[in-house]
Amino acid sequence: MSILKYPLFVSDIDGTLVNRVKKIPDANKQTLAAFRRHGGLFTLATGRSYIEAKHFIEELEVQLPVILCNGALIYDPSTDVLSPTATIEREIVFDTLVELEKLKEVFDIFVYTPERVYATGISSFSRSAIEEGEFPMEMIDTFDHIPQVPLIKLVVVSKEETMQQFRKWMHQVNHPLELVQSADSYFEILPSNVSKGNAVRSLAERLDLTVEQCAVIGDHLNDLPMVEVAGISAAVANAHPKLVQAARHVMPSNEDAGVAHFIRRHLLATAPQAQGQ
Template identity: 90%
Template sequence: MSILKYPLFVSDIDGTLVNQMKKIPDANKETLAAFRHHGGLFTLATGRSYIEAKHFIEELEIRIPVILCNGALIYDPSTDVLSPMATIEREIIFNTLVELEKRKEVLDIFVYTLDRVYATGISSFSRSAIEEGEFPLELIDTFDHIPQVPLIKLVMVSKEETMQQFRKWMLQVNHPLELVQSADYYFELLPSNISKGNAVRSLAEKMDLTMEQCAVIGDHLNDLSMVEVAGISAAVANAHPQLVQAARHVMPSNEEAGVAHFIRRHLLTTTPQAQGQ
């Protein structure tokens, strides 16, 4: 049994756990190992699909469920099972796609399923952000060719100068979906009530932990829901201003191993009962 005050720690990946080279700094690995040595449980909460997150899951030898696609998917390493928390009805997806394809500010649209990502094209802007060999993209002539499989989320790519205009339009559209900005140029449409925060809450319940015993860290607006519900939270210094304001603590940037600083300063602390033993 863990004697840590916050036995469950959940971290975002991009912009948080990894640096600009998409590598996990050694300091982060070392402090995570110390956290787990003291009985801590660690996992990831990311907007990435399983294939995109797989090498981080393996590198860190994560053994508890991983939150993928901003809470829409859960991967359990102990059983090697990928489970959707919710899906989007095909009719809703296609009605939304019709409207999105009319918007000039939308550069690319990606439709996520359990194990594939579908698009009718990809701009050089999006291509430059894709990690070679780790993005399960399948280009199709029309979205009508998407197989009859569960549909997990929509991702829209738009340049920063048109992002605000796009956001205003999306908030006016009548659809039963969750809208979240996951990066400076990425908006996502998720099934209703799906978020990283709700996924962390569900994970804590399965582990017989309260939200007060959970620690989280992130960098963007898709991390806001878990920052708002966790017992202790942090934003890296490079985080979106709204997340910096919402988080209890602000750590050094992802380039300076902010995750390691958070663990050392706040998570390697024991419960009052343990301190008195």
């Protein structure tokens, strides 16, 4: 039995666990190891797909189910199985794409399935953000060519100065969808009731824990639902202002190993002699 007050710790990846060059600081690795030695359970919650998150899962030897695509997809390392928690009906996806494509001159649109990401084009702006070899994208002539597989989410990418058209469109959506900003230039369109918060709640139940026994940390608005439900929460210093306001604690930035600071100050503090180990 864990001696920790918050035995389950869930961390966002981009802007939180990793630094600007997408590496996990050694301090984060070391404190995560100490947290686990004292009975702590750890997993990731990210907007990334499985392929994009795979090397972090392996590097940290994550054993618990991993929350992917902002809660729309779960990967269980123990069975090596990807499971959608919800999907968007194909008709709704294509209705939404028709509306979005009217604004195509300022957006890149990506459609996520459990295994692949589909696009009909990609700008240099989006391409610069893609990690080589880790984005399972397939270019197609038209979205009609997407195979008959579960549709997990849509991602809209644009420079901030051209995002106003999308923001206006957001307020006109009639379908039962969740729209959330996951980075300064990224908006995600998810199945109804899908969020990191609901995924954390479900994971806690699976582990026979209460959500009040969960600790979370993040940096952007897609992390807000899990910050709002967890027993203890933190935002890194580089986080979106709304997340900083909502989180119970504010840690140093992702560049300064904010995750490590959170673990030492607030998670291991409940374990005798843990902080120096």
